[in-house]
Amino acid sequence: MNQTAFLRTAGEVSYTLTRKKVKNINLRVGGDGSVRVSASPRVPLAQVDDFVVRHRDWIARAQAQTHARQERRQAQPRPEPQAALEEMTRLCRQYYPLFRQVLPGGMPRILVKDLTASWGICRPGKGQITFALRLAAQPLAAREYVVVHEYCHFLVPNHSPAFWAEVGRILPDWKDRRALLP
Numbered sequence: 001m002n003q004t005a006f007l008r009t010a011g012e013v014s015y016t017l018t019r020k021k022v023k024n025i026n027l028r029v030g031g032d033g034s035v036r037v038s039a040s041p042r043v044p045l046a047q048v049d050d051f052v053v054r055h056r057d058w059i060a061r062a063q064a065q066t067h068a069r070q071e072r073r074q075a076q077p078r079p080e081p082q083a084a085l086e087e088m089t090r091l092c093r094q095y096y097p098l099f100r101q102v103l104p105g106g107m108p109r110i111l112v113k114d115l116t117a118s119w120g121i122c123r124p125g126k127g128q129i130t131f132a133l134r135l136a137a138q139p140l141a142a143r144e145y146v147v148v149h150e151y152c153h154f155l156v157p158n159h160s161p162a163f164w165a166e167v168g169r170i171l172p173d174w175k176d177r178r179a180l181l182p
């Protein structure tokens with residue numbers, strides 16, 4: 001996959017543009033509030049810029065929601081990092097046998113960081129999962145969901161239907177579990 005992403009600005013909206021095989025233009029606001037656009041190489045730049053400008057209000061609303069979510073997460077109890085790492089490592093060890101086939105070299109490297117844009121980040125290429133520090137203070141059912149979610153990225157790197165099918169195979173009630181997270 002040879003994708004190049006570059007930063008552009010249209011109508012005071014800064015966004016990252018990735019050229020790839022999508023139908024026309026896809027627009028999304030990331031967990032950190034960043035605007036990401038993917039467009040087919042056939043769509044001219046001016047048309048992509050225009051698309052972003054026309055969705056300016058939608059982007060602003062999505063960014064406001066993202067900001068509110070980050071504040072809600074920041075307000076959650078902040079456990080002690082060493083204890084949080086131990087708890088998340090314990091859970092990862094528990095679920096590892098289900099993913100041994102895609103991780104034959106052993107457990108992924110587990111890190112805990114003060115994240116607020118996401119509850120977990122999986123880097124399949126590095127064999128590494130980073131969890132949000134505040135996740136360790138969330139209900140067990142929610143912690144398990146995030147562990148399984150991140151592990152499933154070793155099977156499917158994106159959030160395609162195939163990915164959610166893997167999550168559902170292990171945790172059929174994953175939606176209820178996810179709903180526990182602020």
Ligand SMILES: [Zn+2]
Nearest residue numbers: 149153158159
């Ligand atoms: Zn994910």
